[in-house]
Amino acid sequence: xxxxxxxxxxxxxxxxxxxxxxxxxxxxxxxxxxxxxxxxxxxxxxxxxxxxxxxxxxxxxxxxxxxxxxx
Amino acid sequence: xxxxxxxxxxxxxxxxxxxxxxxxxxxxxxxxxxxxxxxxxxxxxxxxxxxxxxxxxxxxxxxxxxxxxxx
Amino acid sequence: xxxxxxxxxxxxxxxxxxxxxxxxxxxxxxxxxxxxxxxxxxxxxxxxxxxxxxxxxxxxxxxxxxxxxxx
Amino acid sequence: xxxxxxxxxxxxxxxxxxxxxxxxxxxxxxxxxxxxxxxxxxxxxxxxxxxxxxxxxxxxxxxxxxxxxxx
Amino acid sequence: xxxxxxxxxxxxxxxxxxxxxxxxxxxxxxxxxxxxxxxxxxxxxxxxxxxxxxxxxxxxxxxxxxxxxxx
Amino acid sequence: xxxxxxxxxxxxxxxxxxxxxxxxxxxxxxxxxxxxxxxxxxxxxxxxxxxxxxxxxxxxxxxxxxxxxxx
Amino acid sequence: xxxxxxxxxxxxxxxxxxxxxxxxxxxxxxxxxxxxxxxxxxxxxxxxxxxxxxxxxxxxxxxxxxxxxxx
Amino acid sequence: xxxxxxxxxxxxxxxxxxxxxxxxxxxxxxxxxxxxxxxxxxxxxxxxxxxxxxxxxxxxxxxxxxxxxxx
Amino acid sequence: xxxxxxxxxxxxxxxxxxxxxxxxxxxxxxxxxxxxxxxxxxxxxxxxxxxxxxxxxxxxxxxxxxxxxxx
Amino acid sequence: xxxxxxxxxxxxxxxxxxxxxxxxxxxxxxxxxxxxxxxxxxxxxxxxxxxxxxxxxxxxxxxxxxxxxxx
Amino acid sequence: xxxxxxxxxxxxxxxxxxxxxxxxxxxxxxxxxxxxxxxxxxxxxxxxxxxxxxxxxxxxxxxxxxxxxxx
Amino acid sequence: xxxxxxxxxxxxxxxxxxxxxxxxxxxxxxxxxxxxxxxxxxxxxxxxxxxxxxxxxxxxxxxxxxxxxxx
Numbered sequence: 136x137x138x139x140x141x142x143x144x145x146x147x148x149x150x151x152x153x154x155x156x157x158x159x160x161x162x163x164x165x166x167x168x169x170x171x172x173x174x175x176x177x178x179x180x181x182x183x184x185x186x187x188x189x190x191x192x193x194x195x196x197x198x199x200x201x202x203x204x205x206x
Numbered sequence: 207x208x209x210x211x212x213x214x215x216x217x218x219x220x221x222x223x224x225x226x227x228x229x230x231x232x233x234x235x236x237x238x239x240x241x242x243x244x245x246x247x248x249x250x251x252x253x254x255x256x257x258x259x260x261x262x263x264x265x266x267x268x269x270x271x272x273x274x275x276x277x
Numbered sequence: 278x279x280x281x282x283x284x285x286x287x288x289x290x291x292x293x294x295x296x297x298x299x300x301x302x303x304x305x306x307x308x309x310x311x312x313x314x315x316x317x318x319x320x321x322x323x324x325x326x327x328x329x330x331x332x333x334x335x336x337x338x339x340x341x342x343x344x345x346x347x348x
Numbered sequence: 349x350x351x352x353x354x355x356x357x358x359x360x361x362x363x364x365x366x367x368x369x370x371x372x373x374x375x376x377x378x379x380x381x382x383x384x385x386x387x388x389x390x391x392x393x394x395x396x397x398x399x400x401x402x403x404x405x406x407x408x409x410x411x412x413x414x415x416x417x418x419x
Numbered sequence: 420x421x422x423x424x425x426x427x428x429x430x431x432x433x434x435x436x437x438x439x440x441x442x443x444x445x446x447x448x449x450x451x452x453x454x455x456x457x458x459x460x461x462x463x464x465x466x467x468x469x470x471x472x473x474x475x476x477x478x479x480x481x482x483x484x485x486x487x488x489x490x
Numbered sequence: 491x492x493x494x495x496x497x498x499x500x501x502x503x504x505x506x507x508x509x510x511x512x513x514x515x516x517x518x519x520x521x522x523x524x525x526x527x528x529x530x531x532x533x534x535x536x537x538x539x540x541x542x543x544x545x546x547x548x549x550x551x552x553x554x555x556x557x558x559x560x561x
Numbered sequence: 562x563x564x565x566x567x568x569x570x571x572x573x574x575x576x577x578x579x580x581x582x583x584x585x586x587x588x589x590x591x592x593x594x595x596x597x598x599x600x601x602x603x604x605x606x607x608x609x610x611x612x613x614x615x616x617x618x619x620x621x622x623x624x625x626x627x628x629x630x631x632x
Numbered sequence: 633x634x635x636x637x638x639x640x641x642x643x644x645x646x647x648x649x650x651x652x653x654x655x656x657x658x659x660x661x662x663x664x665x666x667x668x669x670x671x672x673x674x675x676x677x678x679x680x681x682x683x684x685x686x687x688x689x690x691x692x693x694x695x696x697x698x699x700x701x702x703x
Numbered sequence: 704x705x706x707x708x709x710x711x712x713x714x715x716x717x718x719x720x721x722x723x724x725x726x727x728x729x730x731x732x733x734x735x736x737x738x739x740x741x742x743x744x745x746x747x748x749x750x751x752x753x754x755x756x757x758x759x760x761x762x763x764x765x766x767x768x769x770x771x772x773x774x
Numbered sequence: 775x776x777x778x779x780x781x782x783x784x785x786x787x788x789x790x791x792x793x794x795x796x797x798x799x800x801x802x803x804x805x806x807x808x809x810x811x812x813x814x815x816x817x818x819x820x821x822x823x824x825x826x827x828x829x830x831x832x833x834x835x836x837x838x839x840x841x842x843x844x845x
Numbered sequence: 846x847x848x849x850x851x852x853x854x855x856x857x858x859x860x861x862x863x864x865x866x867x868x869x870x871x872x873x874x875x876x877x878x879x880x881x882x883x884x885x886x887x888x889x890x891x892x893x894x895x896x897x898x899x900x901x902x903x904x905x906x907x908x909x910x911x912x913x914x915x916x
Numbered sequence: 917x918x919x920x921x922x923x924x925x926x927x928x929x930x931x932x933x934x935x936x937x938x939x940x941x942x943x944x945x946x947x948x949x950x951x952x953x954x955x956x957x958x959x960x961x962x963x964x965x966x967x968x969x970x971x972x973x974x975x976x977x978x979x980x981x982x983x984x985x986x987x
Contacts, residue, residue, distance in 0.1 A: 138901070140871050141859075142855065143905070145855075147639075147696065154438065163472065174465060174466065175468060181245060212360040212362075213360075216284065252459065291351045296580060308543070314539040316536060322602070323600060324584065325599070330592070331585060334581075375828060376826070387820060397669040405652075424503055427550070429500075429713075430709065430710050431710075433706045433707055435706065444706060483502065493719065493759070495714055497712065497715075517610060521614070529610055530615075531606070532605075564789060569785070571926075571978070574921050575919045575920055642853040643850055643851065646848045646851075657850055676816075677815075681801060681813055685802065686794075722935060742892065756947070777932065779927055779929050782926040865934055883965055884964055885970075
């Protein structure tokens, strides 16, 4: 097993639809600048409320990726 | 930015369908007696099991709302 | 299984005798204004000391009850 | 030592000036509807940022008070 | 209320689809060898990432069941 | 000091009487199938409420025992 | 209200009988060398097991006392 | 509500004067390279001591900002 | 990616030599009865002291393995 | 870098004015009997309330100092 | 004492040999792109298992460094 | 089993070599003034960095000892 080093960054993804979609939005954004995304951990689930219902899911994720040419 | 004070209450919403629906049930209930709901934080996710599968999602949320005429 | 919503309130019960009695004092007090008490979680156990011994147990509990006509 | 029961409520006080002022705003608000406030615990310190600096301190406090005629 | 004893076991369910499906996969597996499943607590939500998106939800659950003829 | 390996299992003992009795019920149950019980850690104290008082103490314990012929 | 400074020390009291007695044994011991004991917080509850039952409750407490002539 | 993604970074601000000033120093530094700072959470408060008093407050903050052209 | 279910068990490994050796002793023991061990998480590091030095490292690990023919 | 050993003690400082002053009161007290104070960590912020406002800030700090001739 | 601002980044270092080596691999990697590394905190210790033993230590560290020309 | 009372003190041991050596340095120091050391719990692992590598391991331990003639 090669001895990689990984970095974790913390993003908050949002969605009007579901917790999974909020997570996906963060992963998609991360993938635009970082390659080799490997795993994520859900750190916190919140939501904005408007008009007496959930208007936006806000999910904090820590995303881990292989550190090759990235600091 | 006006200097509001917010109150947080803790509810457990339930649903046979999904985590999001369980959260929504708590928000809907809160909205019947409290106005100005602003945000929520998911504190705990549990489920009742029956017949070897999930019969009810039970999600504890802390709901924050603006304290105007409410104690 | 009916889809109830529950509310949790946080009380600190006290007793000169035991941890259980301190919990009971909180439950009794809660029962005077709220019906349908369902469960509790012990959140913290403290005690006041006087004359080199425990003079009062102070137990913080989160009490859950069915939200029917209660906000 | 009389065997009181205490209730804890969770508020978020805000201030443009300092953490202490944010706490005070929550205590003042609580005092408008609840008497016999006894102690508080700071649970979380956050701030809104605007124009590259802190625009509002937001401090979550749990306020304990004697339960006499209050549920 | 009969005085049962419950046991909790910790499983990690997985799914390519949703958090709920990952939980269900763990419950289904547990039900193959253990009867009287009663409740679960979600302990951790993670995901494997592949090709810049979530390839597998991984949800750690603690499942409680009645201990009758099981150690 | 011999180099043992220990296993910890998580049980929830119950009692209508006291926290200690709830713990004892879990230990007694564990002792029916596992030998060499060595220590326990109380992880959580809850109670079911019925008729406005505690009907059942529910105490989660992690019990450690020497792993000799047990997996 | 005078501006005292308090010190907290951490003790583990033990008892073959109950959690409260284990706490009391720690308080009694602390009182032999420190005066002005004011409060305690229960930090951890464990037990030694022997012969398939609890042989000794072990309760970790943090005891607070007024610092006058004590470091 | 637009579906933004936010990033959180963790800084330690310092000040010889106050906790608020230490937080401000971190926010000011972050603002030099990142725009759209939105909120912060205080994660830890420490201080260096010198000559028997606080010489420097050290406050760890997690700062959230909108991810537009920033990774 | 196949949709496995994993189980986690909690063991305490011990060693007179090092933290790593204590972990290894737990893994070796687990491997005698469980196959498909996949990962572990260190949950707690303790040590027994004797004669004024460490006599035994005691490391609690949660070991995850693929659930195929194992409950 | 010399291989020092440090000790941490836990004090609660109080002040009618501010959180920083409460911390300072604890540091000043510690400095009367211990030398070589090096750092502190804020562990808890509480306040006593009287007459509907904060009468006393109570801040628990863990103070670290070099162990030379002190046990 | 100059009023620096520090940044913390989270890396996962790996090693087939020891926990210390896994930490070192993360520090070495960080040093390739960041100067002025000052301290680290171990946040989590995990290991991959293969063939019934530890194949790779995986240690999550938060590394702090002086923010001078780095965002 | 005799009903002892134990005290826990918190030390930070340091070493340029390993985590175990840092722990040992704290135990050795404690043993110079306290007898009957019984166990320790590792509470935190940090390191100072210098020249792009670990210059000093800093391990916080809570050491428990029998309270006989010691306060």
